[in-house]
Amino acid sequence: MAISTTASRATIAAVGGADSFDRRNADWYVDKAVQVLVFVCGISAIIFVLGIFVFVTKEGIGFVFQHLDFKEFFLTPYWFPSDADDPEYGILALMAGTASVTGLAMLVAIPFSLGAAIYIAEFATGKTREALKVLVELLAAIPSVVWGFIGLVIMNPLIIKWFDVPVGLCVLNAGIILGLMAAPIMTSIAEDALKAVPDRYREAAEAMGATRWQVTYKVVLPAAKNGLLGGVLLGVGRGFGETMAVLMATGHAVNIPDSIFDSVRALTATIAAELGETVVGGEHYQVLFTIGILLFLVTFIVNLSADLIVRGIRKG
Amino acid sequence: MTVAQAAALLQPAPDYAIDTKKLNLWYGTFQALYDVDLRIRQGMITSMIGPSGCGKSTYLRSVNRINERLGYVRIEGRIDVMGQNIYDPGVELIQVRKQVGMVFQRPNPLPISIRDNILFSHRLHAKGGGDVHPGTPDEIVEESLRTVLLWDKVKDRLKRKATELSLEEQQKLCIARLLPVKPKVLLMDEPCSALDPKGTEAVEELLWELRGQYTILIVTHNMAQARRASEECVFMLMGKVVEHALTAEMFVTPIHRETADYIEGRYG
Ligand SMILES: Nc1ncnc2c1ncn2[C@@H]1O[C@H](COP(=O)(O)OP(=O)(O)OP(=O)(O)O)[C@@H](O)[C@H]1O
Ligand SMILES: [Mg+2]
Numbered sequence: 329m330a331i332s333t334t335a336s337r338a339t340i341a342a343v344g345g346a347d348s349f350d351r352r353n354a355d356w357y358v359d360k361a362v363q364v365l366v367f368v369c370g371i372s373a374i375i376f377v378l379g380i381f382v383f384v385t386k387e388g389i390g391f392v393f394q395h396l397d398f399k400e401f402f403l404t405p406y407w408f409p410s411d412a413d414d415p416e417y418g419i420l421a422l423m424a425g426t427a428s429v430t431g432l433a434m435l436v437a438i439p440f441s442l443g444a445a446i447y448i449a450e451f452a453t454g455k456t457r458e459a460l461k462v463l464v465e466l467l468a469a470i471p472s473v474v475w476g477f478i479g480l481v482i483m484n485p486l487i488i489k490w491f492d493v494p495v496g497l498c499v500l501n502a503g504i505i506l507g508l509m510a511a512p513i514m515t516s517i518a519e520d521a522l523k524a525v526p527d528r529y530r531e532a533a534e535a536m537g538a539t540r541w542q543v544t545y546k547v548v549l550p551a552a553k554n555g556l557l558g559g560v561l562l563g564v565g566r567g568f569g570e571t572m573a574v575l576m577a578t579g580h581a582v583n584i585p586d587s588i589f590d591s592v593r594a595l596t597a598t599i600a601a602e603l604g605e606t607v608v609g610g611e612h613y614q615v616l617f618t619i620g621i622l623l624f625l626v627t628f629i630v631n632l633s634a635d636l637i638v639r640g641i642r643k644g
Numbered sequence: 645m646t647v648a649q650a651a652a653l654l655q656p657a658p659d660y661a662i663d664t665k666k667l668n669l670w671y672g673t674f675q676a677l678y679d680v681d682l683r684i685r686q687g688m689i690t691s692m693i694g695p696s697g698c699g700k701s702t703y704l705r706s707v708n709r710i711n712e713r714l715g716y717v718r719i720e721g722r723i724d725v726m727g728q729n730i731y732d733p734g735v736e737l738i739q740v741r742k743q744v745g746m747v748f749q750r751p752n753p754l755p756i757s758i759r760d761n762i763l764f765s766h767r768l769h770a771k772g773g774g775d776v777h778p779g780t781p782d783e784i785v786e787e788s789l790r791t792v793l794l795w796d797k798v799k800d801r802l803k804r805k806a807t808e809l810s811l812e813e814q815q816k817l818c819i820a821r822l823l824p825v826k827p828k829v830l831l832m833d834e835p836c837s838a839l840d841p842k843g844t845e846a847v848e849e850l851l852w853e854l855r856g857q858y859t860i861l862i863v864t865h866n867m868a869q870a871r872r873a874s875e876e877c878v879f880m881l882m883g884k885v886v887e888h889a890l891t892a893e894m895f896v897t898p899i900h901r902e903t904a905d906y907i908e909g910r911y912g
Contacts, residue, residue: 528748528750528752529754531748532752532754532818533754534710534713535708535710535741536745536825537765537768538768539738547756
């Protein structure tokens with residue numbers, strides 16, 4: 329009995345073996361095909377980024393080598409690109425515009441997003457928490473032209489009325505709008521950073537008698553500080569690269585601001601507004617692409633360091 | 645001072661550090677503890693044994709009221725710690741947690757320096773003017789670490805992160821950081837289960853050192869440990885206390901069938 333069972337099992341194994349060999353073969357091809365497909369999709373992101381970078385560089389690099397006077401470009405505020413006789417390409421005022429708006433935006437966004445993230449991650453429970461998370465995601469999905477519209481139609485008259493200034497399209501307006509735009513994504517990232525702090529730290533501190541708030545600021549915030557910093561940097565990157573809303577809310581005037589009520593112009597908005605009027609391949613066209621290279625590099629560096637910090641490669 | 649507090653002062657120091665009366669506990673709709681009556685003697689080491697899921701951790705966590713952070717826990721009955729009902733509405737949670745220190749199964753030092761870990765709870769409670777170690781921070785750190793036999797090993801790296809220590813050292817640190825606020829009761833939930841035999845032995849030795857000064861209630865799955873490291877033993881089953889006796893007696897002549905079965909390894 330025992331022998332015959334073994335024998336019949338052996339036969340089945342032999343037959344089944346041949347059968348499953350074929351099937352494995354088919355699976356193997358599918359598997360390979362999927363692998364190749366996924367690989368192509370995966371590296372396509374890299375290819376696109378590189379492609380864009382090469383394109384932008386190609387269009388802008390001519391100016392860098394032929395006409396660029398570094399001192400004039402970075403250190404003078406005179407931006408008269410369409411002057412027929414003597415065009416001037418100084419981006420100092422544009423950089424000041426971008427920097428002032430982004431800086432103010434961070435002043436608005438950091439307390440907002442940090443507070444929201446702390447509330448969502450550490451204090452809210454159950455339905456409130458879920459509802460808030462959905463709301464934050466909704467806010468993050470509002471198109472930037474809508475924010476620009478709010479700046480133009482709502483903030484502008486309010487600023488004129490409250491502060492008694494002639495124009496409400498200014499650093500303050502754009503800073504607030506940009507801050508509100510950057511806050512949701514910063515909130516999400518900060519919340520992730522807080523949630524990544526293991527619960528046993530909270531439990532340990534609470535078991536020793538710490539209140540929720542003490543747990544938050546003595547234990548959770550220090551433990552999450554890398555992630556929080558990364559979130560702020562991503563917010564900076566967002567503010568830096570944002571175009572539409574700042575185009576609409578800054579007033580778009582080339583100007584080094586003295587106060588938050590001055591109109592300014594951002595680097596991104598300049599490209600958006602002027603590129604359509606330029607002669608392809610002309611000097612003005614090239615200079616706009618040079619600004620593009622600059623934006624690309626800065627955003628790349630900011631995002632990369634944000635990423636490194638979030639991963640905790642850099643400690644301290 | 646409330647009447648209850650005055651009464652507590654007049655009474656002689658209770659023999660029992662923890663006096664539990666008809667404690668019932670629910671997680672949502674699931675009842676985890678049934679009518680637990682349990683009196684833990686002061687200054688002794690009491691071990692708590694029982695199969696997985698019988699409610700040992702649940703009981704321990706309700707003596708520190710840390711269960712409440714879950715939000716869906718409901719409790720009936722009372723637990724008197726040093727003569728005062730910790731579930732009395734007038735009682736301050738912070739004070740309960742100062743009196744009753746807790747050591748968890750997985751060592752959980754905070755991700756800050758060794759020194760700051762020791763001073764963490766002291767800093768929380770010193771402001772309240774309660775009875776805490778009166779020394780300077782340096783003295784407190786040294787004394788606490790000496791008590792848990794860790795001082796010589798870590799005295800040169802007090803500024804290093806506590807999470808870099810070995811598990812055994814982390815667990816000792818977790819015990820040490822409770823001491824500066826002079827707790828009366830130390831609850832330990834399987835404090836050795838993440839440690840190797842050598843670490844286990846070291847922590848057990850430490851428990852014997854602390855005996856007398858502190859009332860220690862320790863949960864363990866290790867019969868040998870319960871037997872050698874405790875004076876009294878509690879056996880729990882399905883959310884109820886089945887037997888509570890001197891350890892020496894329980895392991896030789898258990899009264900209940902279930903206790904005997906469990907001790908001899910027939911279930912759990
Ligand atoms: N947070 C919780 N939410 C819901 N039910 C819980 C929770 N914690 C424990 N329980 C349940 O309560 C019962 C007792 O759990 P408890 O953790 O106290 O057991 P235990 O005796 O400590 O077990 P172990 O030896 O495995 O640690 C178990 O049935 C468990 O499933
Ligand atoms: Mg347990």
